[in-house]
Amino acid sequence: MNARRSPALRRLLRNPTALAGLIFLIAITLLAVFAPLLYPGDPLGMEADALLWPGQDWHYPLGTDALGRDVMAGVVHGGRVSLQVGILASLFGVLLGLAIGAVAGYFGGKVDYGLQRLIEIFQTMPSFVLLVALVAIVQPSVPTLIFAIGIISWPTVARLVRAEVRSIREREYILAARSVGYSHLRIIAHEVLPNILPTLIVTASIMVASAVLMESALSFMGLGDPNQVSWGSMIGSGREQIRTAWYLTAIPGLAIFLTVLAFNLIGDGLTDAFNPTRDRASK
Amino acid sequence: MSLTRRQLLVYAGATTTLLQLSPRFSFADEPPVRGGTLRMHIAIEPPILVNLTHTAGATVYIAAKVTEGLLTYDLDLNPRPQLATAWTVSDDGLEYTFSLREGVKWHDGQDFTADDVVFSLQTLKASNPRGRATFANVASVTAINPHLVQLTLSKPAPYLLKALAACESPIVARHVYGDARPETHANATAPIGTGPFVFKEWVRGSHVILERNPNYWDAPKPYLDRVIVRFIGDSAATVAALEAGEIDISTGGVPLSDIERIKGNPRLSVDDRGEPYVNSITRIEFNFDNAYLQKHEVRTAIAHAINLDFIRKTIFLGYGKPLYGPISPDMKNFYSPDLPRYAFDVAKANQLLDEAGLARDGNGVRFKLTLDPLPGPETYRRTADYIKQALAKVGILVTLRSQDFASYVKRVYTDRDFDFTLNGMSNLFDPTVGVQRLYWSKNFQPGVPFSNGAHYSNPKVDELLEAAAVETDVQKRFALFAQFQKQVVEDLPDLGVLTLVNPVVYDKRVKDFFVGAEGLGSNGAQIYIKG
Numbered sequence: 001m002n003a004r005r006s007p008a009l010r011r012l013l014r015n016p017t018a019l020a021g022l023i024f025l026i027a028i029t030l031l032a033v034f035a036p037l038l039y040p041g042d043p044l045g046m047e048a049d050a051l052l053w054p055g056q057d058w059h060y061p062l063g064t065d066a067l068g069r070d071v072m073a074g075v076v077h078g079g080r081v082s083l084q085v086g087i088l089a090s091l092f093g094v095l096l097g098l099a100i101g102a103v104a105g106y107f108g109g110k111v112d113y114g115l116q117r118l119i120e121i122f123q124t125m126p127s128f129v130l131l132v133a134l135v136a137i138v139q140p141s142v143p144t145l146i147f148a149i150g151i152i153s154w155p156t157v158a159r160l161v162r163a164e165v166r167s168i169r170e171r172e173y174i175l176a177a178r179s180v181g182y183s184h185l186r187i188i189a190h191e192v193l194p195n196i197l198p199t200l201i202v203t204a205s206i207m208v209a210s211a212v213l214m215e216s217a218l219s220f221m222g223l224g225d226p227n228q229v230s231w232g233s234m235i236g237s238g239r240e241q242i243r244t245a246w247y248l249t250a251i252p253g254l255a256i257f258l259t260v261l262a263f264n265l266i267g268d269g270l271t272d273a274f275n276p277t278r279d280r281a282s283k
Numbered sequence: 284m285s286l287t288r289r290q291l292l293v294y295a296g297a298t299t300t301l302l303q304l305s306p307r308f309s310f311a312d313e314p315p316v317r318g319g320t321l322r323m324h325i326a327i328e329p330p331i332l333v334n335l336t337h338t339a340g341a342t343v344y345i346a347a348k349v350t351e352g353l354l355t356y357d358l359d360l361n362p363r364p365q366l367a368t369a370w371t372v373s374d375d376g377l378e379y380t381f382s383l384r385e386g387v388k389w390h391d392g393q394d395f396t397a398d399d400v401v402f403s404l405q406t407l408k409a410s411n412p413r414g415r416a417t418f419a420n421v422a423s424v425t426a427i428n429p430h431l432v433q434l435t436l437s438k439p440a441p442y443l444l445k446a447l448a449a450c451e452s453p454i455v456a457r458h459v460y461g462d463a464r465p466e467t468h469a470n471a472t473a474p475i476g477t478g479p480f481v482f483k484e485w486v487r488g489s490h491v492i493l494e495r496n497p498n499y500w501d502a503p504k505p506y507l508d509r510v511i512v513r514f515i516g517d518s519a520a521t522v523a524a525l526e527a528g529e530i531d532i533s534t535g536g537v538p539l540s541d542i543e544r545i546k547g548n549p550r551l552s553v554d555d556r557g558e559p560y561v562n563s564i565t566r567i568e569f570n571f572d573n574a575y576l577q578k579h580e581v582r583t584a585i586a587h588a589i590n591l592d593f594i595r596k597t598i599f600l601g602y603g604k605p606l607y608g609p610i611s612p613d614m615k616n617f618y619s620p621d622l623p624r625y626a627f628d629v630a631k632a633n634q635l636l637d638e639a640g641l642a643r644d645g646n647g648v649r650f651k652l653t654l655d656p657l658p659g660p661e662t663y664r665r666t667a668d669y670i671k672q673a674l675a676k677v678g679i680l681v682t683l684r685s686q687d688f689a690s691y692v693k694r695v696y697t698d699r700d701f702d703f704t705l706n707g708m709s710n711l712f713d714p715t716v717g718v719q720r721l722y723w724s725k726n727f728q729p730g731v732p733f734s735n736g737a738h739y740s741n742p743k744v745d746e747l748l749e750a751a752a753v754e755t756d757v758q759k760r761f762a763l764f765a766q767f768q769k770q771v772v773e774d775l776p777d778l779g780v781l782t783l784v785n786p787v788v789y790d791k792r793v794k795d796f797f798v799g800a801e802g803l804g805s806n807g808a809q810i811y812i813k814g
Contacts, residue, residue, distance in 0.1 A: 226685045245540075
């Protein structure tokens with residue numbers, strides 16, 4: 001396992017765009033993790049004059065919003081919510097999709113048929129509309145956002161995993177494992193999953209990016225957790241001032257843009273890294 | 284309940300702008316000009332175009348231009364003739380007679396008569412959500428002759444003469460409705476009225492077109508050839524359309540922070556007077572069923588902990604007046620100016636909470652509450668953010684809850700699953716109609732939206748409200764309402780935040796759109812475009 005992955009990792013680190021994405025992501029993650037130390041207190045606290053422009057008062061390097069809240073503190077704390085929701089929601093979505101996809105693909109037959117229909121039901125529903133409906137029914141809070149975004153993103157993973165598992169389960173080594181008498185769970189966990197891991201990792205990195213976007217879109221619409229600052233809610237509340245104080249929307253917008261870009265760059269880098277033949281071919 | 288997405292305007296700024304503009308206003312003496320199309324914008328598309336069995340707020344901006352009322356009102360809410368030319372009220376306040384205008388024709392050519400008035404008032408009493416209360420004391424409506432109508436009341440209703448505007452009590456054609464159920468009749472979406480404008484088309488999601496009524500009774504009015512009402516929900520798109528000259532006038536569609544910038548536009552202007560017929564206010568309402576909030580000390584402490592001046596100046600950018608009690612200071616005939624006030628005093632708030640035995644825990648928290656701001660307006664959301672911060676300073680940990688409008692109404696008025704809420708209400712043209720519903724213990728009716736949501740009950744207040752509802756003497760009625768205001772401010776079932784203004788942004792070529800209490804909700808016959 002280790003031997004197989006480290007050349008991939010080395011290839012990833014040699015890819016300049018992926019490396020840039022990785023560095024940005026590590027930086028923003030560190031900021032988010034240490035936000036309570038860097039900016040103690042509630043980032044929604046109104047402590048300064050309203051609508052200070054970036055640079056006007058170096059105590060508030062990115063300025064303040066219409067209520068005198070520090071934009072820098074908002075960006076740093078907002079990153080916590082955005083990344084937390086992004087990562088946990090995609091983790092939830094990946095695990096759910098993995099479980100359903102693996103079961104459907106491995107067992108096939110009626111189980112596959114039933115699960116396929118379930119996936120189709122979810123895929124025919126416009127996912128963002130479903131998301132808005134879910135959040136409107138349960139109270140918007142970080143756990144419900146994670147749950148709701150996970151619920152709408154698992155079908156993609158499930159389909160992908162199912163297809164991969166189907167192609168793998170007919171391989172000789174799976175037949176060998178079966179003939180030795182391994183249990184289904186052991187075969188799936190130890191023989192099948194490691195082989196689809198690269199695909200899964202790439203998908204997950206892209207899913208985090210779209211989960212961050214979905215969280216931002218919900219918060220922008222006022223359907224996020226009103227008690228916590230997030231990049232989307234910062235844009236939502238700064239939207240009215242877009243003509244007079246554009247930095248209120250531009251700064252958190254840039255944060256979302258760069259984060260999503262970083263996840264996508266890493267995703268591309270991972271695809272190349274896991275697939276050396278394609279990497280070489282493209283050169 | 285009327286509430287627009289953004290309410291604002293800097294008070295001082297507006298005053299200076301008006302002063303600067305005053306030389307221009309003197310041109311208003313020039314004769315009006317005939318012709319032209321007015322492109323009016325409203326943010327919310329109304330469900331219907333006649334407010335006969337419905338009270339949807341946005342309806343009136345269109346409805347009143349097609350379907351008229353018996354009376355209209357000047358800026359001080361004094362009645363002026365519309366379909367009624369003269370009226371008398373008996374000394375005991377139990378008998379009203381209205382002489383009707385002669386020679387008025389419905390848009391389909393038939394004559395307007397007393398039968399139409401009888402039918403309309405009876406339908407309003409039976410089927411209009413507010414009309415049921417307004418006309419509750421009206422025992423009978425009789426047509427004495429084709430141009431004279433008499434109302435007989437079981438008890439006096441001193442507010443009745445103010446309730447007869449087109450936007451509150453429209454007069455519709457009996458022959459159009461026939462025996463059909465008025466609630467479902469097609470006239471609601473393609474109205475026939477007596478007004479200065481004839482309904483032409485309604486393309487849902489886009490616009491309504493009204494054409495000039497050439498046979499209007501008040502010739503040479505109307506001055507405009509046509510009115511196009513456009514529905515644009517997005518405020519940024521509204522501002523862009525105003526600046527590009529695609530719409531001439533917009534009510535409540537322009538965000539707060541854009542108003543100042545728009546004032547710099549040489550072509551556009553802002554009118555922030557607010558419609559005297561509507562009198563919207565913002566308030567914090569406490570649920571008396573909450574164990575903490577039912578304590579008077581806790582409500583008083585909250586009142587001391589919130590800096591209402593900050594909310595008015597920073598969030599509402601100085602627009603709106605301070606509100607110290609249940610009645611808007613704009614209701615000059617009822618407002619009591621010498622009410623007790625709760626000064627912003629964090630130390631006092633802390634002291635009150637200490638005295639109430641609500642000690643802080645290790646994290647400095649005394650107790651927790653959830654705040655439900657009215658969904659929609661960004662100003663409300665910001666005010667809720669502020670309240671959360673302000674109450675944290677006195678050890679009350681507030682959690683904000685966001686939800687859609689329907690869930691909010693159900694939560695507060697049906698499920699009663701809330702602690703306190705930030706909401707907006709219309710005091711309307713008379714406290715008995717617009718204010719009583721919020722404080723009268725008999726109007727604690729779970730399931731009825733915009734009723735007594737606090738579950739406030741004070742027999743003294745009930746008595747005052749019930750006496751004022753039938754008191755015909757103006758002085759005595761004022762005294763009753765003054766006592767009522769004092770008692771409510773003392774009891775604090777709610778905390779007034781400020782009065783709401785609903786600025787109208789308009790192209791300076793549009794003249795005379797705000798001449799009476801109904802503002803843009805008037806019949807619009809006098810509006811003209813010049814230049």
